[in-house]
Amino acid sequence: MKVLVIGSGAREHALARALTHDPTVSAVIAAPGNPGTDAIALNEPVDAADPEAVLELARRHDVGLVVIGPEAPLVAGVADALREGGIRCFGPSAAAARLEGSKAWAKEVMAAAEVPTGMARVCTDEQQLADALDSFGPPFVVKDDGLAAGKGVVVTEEREEAVAHGLVCLAKGEDARVVIEEFLDGPEASLFCICDGTTVVPLDLAQDFKRVFDGDEGPNTGGMGAYSPLTWAPEGLVDDVVDRVAQPVVDEMARRGTPFVGVLYVGLALTSRGPRVIEFNVRFGDPETQSVLARLESPLAVLLGAAADGGLADHDPLRWRPEAAVTIVEAAAGYPASPRKGDPIDGLEELTAGPLAEHVHVLHAGTALEEGQLVSSGGRVLSVVGLGEDLTQARERAYEGVEAIELDGGHHRSDIALRASRGEIRA
Ligand code: AMP
Ligand code: GLY
Numbered sequence: 275m276k277v278l279v280i281g282s283g284a285r286e287h288a289l290a291r292a293l294t295h296d297p298t299v300s301a302v303i304a305a306p307g308n309p310g311t312d313a314i315a316l317n318e319p320v321d322a323a324d325p326e327a328v329l330e331l332a333r334r335h336d337v338g339l340v341v342i343g344p345e346a347p348l349v350a351g352v353a354d355a356l357r358e359g360g361i362r363c364f365g366p367s368a369a370a371a372r373l374e375g376s377k378a379w380a381k382e383v384m385a386a387a388e389v390p391t392g393m394a395r396v397c398t399d400e401q402q403l404a405d406a407l408d409s410f411g412p413p414f415v416v417k418d419d420g421l422a423a424g425k426g427v428v429v430t431e432e433r434e435e436a437v438a439h440g441l442v443c444l445a446k447g448e449d450a451r452v453v454i455e456e457f458l459d460g461p462e463a464s465l466f467c468i469c470d471g472t473t474v475v476p477l478d479l480a481q482d483f484k485r486v487f488d489g490d491e492g493p494n495t496g497g498m499g500a501y502s503p504l505t506w507a508p509e510g511l512v513d514d515v516v517d518r519v520a521q522p523v524v525d526e527m528a529r530r531g532t533p534f535v536g537v538l539y540v541g542l543a544l545t546s547r548g549p550r551v552i553e554f555n556v557r558f559g560d561p562e563t564q565s566v567l568a569r570l571e572s573p574l575a576v577l578l579g580a581a582a583d584g585g586l587a588d589h590d591p592l593r594w595r596p597e598a599a600v601t602i603v604e605a606a607a608g609y610p611a612s613p614r615k616g617d618p619i620d621g622l623e624e625l626t627a628g629p630l631a632e633h634v635h636v637l638h639a640g641t642a643l644e645e646g647q648l649v650s651s652g653g654r655v656l657s658v659v660g661l662g663e664d665l666t667q668a669r670e671r672a673y674e675g676v677e678a679i680e681l682d683g684g685h686h687r688s689d690i691a692l693r694a695s696r697g698e699i700r701a
Contacts, residue, residue, distance in 0.1 A: 277575055278303045278332050279315070280322050280352065281343025284603075284637040284657035285560035288567045289341055289574070290315045291637070296573035303335050309648060310638025322347045325355030332361045339364060339579050342536075345421060345557050349375045353536070364578040366556050369532040373523070374539075374556040377426075377453045378419050384551060387522035391551040392456035392543075403440040406454035407433060415458075418443040419451035425610075427494060429457070458543035458550050461699050463504055464562045465512060465540045467520040468577060471533030473586035474520045475577070476512050478569065478594060479504040480562035481694070486610055488689045495610045496654055499690030501600045501665060502565040506699040511549065515540055519551055535581060544701040561601045564637055564657045568599040597661045600668040600691045602676045604656045606640060607683025613640070613653035620680040622648065634660045634675040650681060665695040 277299050279290050287310040290302045294314050305328070307317035318335075321327050323346050332340050340356050342348055342365035351368040366373075373380050378396040383389075395406040396419070407414055414436035418426030428439040443452040466477040480502040486492035504511075519540050527534040539555035567574070571593040580589045606613040622636060637659065640652020656679065660672025669691045676686055693699050 275299060275338030275575065276301045276303060276335055278305060278335065278337040278340045279307075279311070279343060280305055280320070280328060280340065280347055282306050282308050282322075283343065283560055284310075284639040284654065285558055285563045286343040287311050287637040287639070288564045288657075289343060289558070291635070292567040292570065292574040293341070296575040298573060299575045303331075303337065305331055308638045309641050309643050310636070323350040323352070325350060325352045328352050329355045329359045329361065332356060333359070338362060339575060339582060341365070341578055343557060345371065345374050345555065348536070348556055349421060362579065362582045364536060364582045366534050366536040367532060370527055370534045370536070371556045373534070373554045375421055376419055377417050377553070378451055380554050381453070383523060383526055387526040389519050389522055389551055390548060392458045394453050394455040397440070397444075397452050397454060399444065400441065403437065403444065403452060403454065407436055407440070410454060410456055413457045415455040416440050416443070417453040417455060418446075419453055420446070423496075425494070458545055458552060460543045460545040461506070461701055462552065463507060463511070463542045463544060464559050465515050465520075465542065466558060466562070466566060467516065467538040467540060468581050468586065469520070469524050469534050469536060469538050470581040470584045470586040471528060471535050472524065472584065474516050474524055474538075475586050475589060475592065476516050476520065477566050477592070478502055479507055479512060480559070480566050482559060482562050483687060483690055486605075488687050493610055495605070497559070497561045498603045498605065498687045499601055500562040500565045501598065501668070501691035501694060502562070502569055503598060504694070505665060506694055506697070506701055508544075508701050515542065515549060518549070523554075561603055561657050564601040564659050565599040568635075568659050568661055569595045569597065571595050595661070597663060598665045598668040599659055599661050600665060600672040601657050601659045602672045602686050602690050603654050604658065604676055604679055604681060604684050604686050606650045606653055606655050606681070607685070609653040609685070613650075614683060615649070615651050616644070617650045617682045617684070619648045619650060619655065621678045625675055625678045630671065630674055630678070633662065633671045634658060636675065636679075650684075655681060655684065665691050669695055
């Protein structure tokens with residue numbers, strides 16, 4: 275079977291890589307893909323958010339499955355167009371993708387499904403915004419209701435900054451809304467739940483690092499690194515989150531006539547009062563996927579195909595490699611505010627040909643080829659994934675890999691998985 279992967283980031287490179295390891299997959303097509311997927315798949319240009327264009331591409335290659343990486347095509351209805359066109363597709367309908375597309379609506383679904391989450395108020399004007407901020411008090415959590423490419427959330431002690439971000443969100447249009455939320459304290463965890471509309475199969479837990487600098491300083495980013503497994507997570511957490519969050523949401527979505535087929539990404543804060551949902555996404559997380567899929571042994575196309583077919587109840591239990599995986603994101607100069615493009619990237623060939631290659635692989639995101647030279651073309655340039663016996667060894671190897679890469683002005687965090695590897699995180 276041929277599989278089409280939609281998207282162009284390191285998450286999609288990780289998906290393509292895992293799919294090529296599945297013996298049921300004869301070829302992977304990545305659209306539009308990147309220079310990394312080009313080495314293992316057939317890259318095809320496409321406007322990923324154009325449902326008809328994606329359908330045409332899927333038909334042209336006679337693919338047996340389409341896997342949609344990013345949220346924008348999902349919200350734009352690409353999965354709907356594919357299913358209506360008779361193409362097997364892993365990814366939710368536009369109606370179900372609203373779980374990510376509107377934070378206010380996600381809160382409504384959570385309330386209906388009795389899912390534990392922070393208290394929140396939806397505001398449509400400046401007065402409501404001010405009242406909500408004053409009633410919750412600092413630290414303030416201010417969220418754009420709609421998709422904002424990782425820039426929608428501001429968490430701050432400063433009321434002025436909270437108001438300023440709230441006003442930016444409200445200025446986006448007549449129907450613009452901003453969500454003010456209770457601050458949730460505690461370590462964060464991400465759980466990817468594979469859903470077929472009825473049944474939920476959880477992958478293993480991961481943790482993401484959102485802030486740009488060490489020690490969780492600086493602005494939020496798309497994610498600067500991730501690791502899996504969460505050695506510190508309380509026993510039974512995955513089952514608990516499936517029982518109290520994912521299954522009730524999947525049931526509620528089915529009840530509403532908008533069944534959820536795809537990844538329900540549950541972003542959690544493990545508070546002293548138990549796990550609380552911070553956010554839902556309707557797709558694999560980036561960079562958590564790079565760590566989680568590096569550990570998954572079960573064939574990925576079989577799993578995602580079963581979800582697309584409504585057949586997860588009959589799927590074999592998942593198998594995992596015993597190793598830990600740590601992913602470090604190498605970002606471009608100026609990321610996240612204004613990433614610089616066009617800087618040469620060197621050292622990759624030596625890395626992939628050297629002894630480290632057995633335990634380290636590099637996934638492309640913001641890269642491009644210019645006259646044979648690999649250059650940066652986006653904020654998050656590469657994901658370097660290290661596998662090891664434990665988090666300590668996995669992170670040592672991942673950092674050895676990152677250090678081998680030359681990118682002028684490039685930067686990465688030096689503390690990905692550090693506290694976990696030292697046993698310093700308490701849930
Ligand atoms: P999101 O874009 O919803 O993933 O939010 C980005 C980041 O903001 C999260 O990973 C958290 O670190 C932080 N955040 C979001 N909501 C809350 C909250 N209610 N309390 C504390 N931190 C939050
Ligand atoms: N890693 C966070 C996200 O994918 O939204």
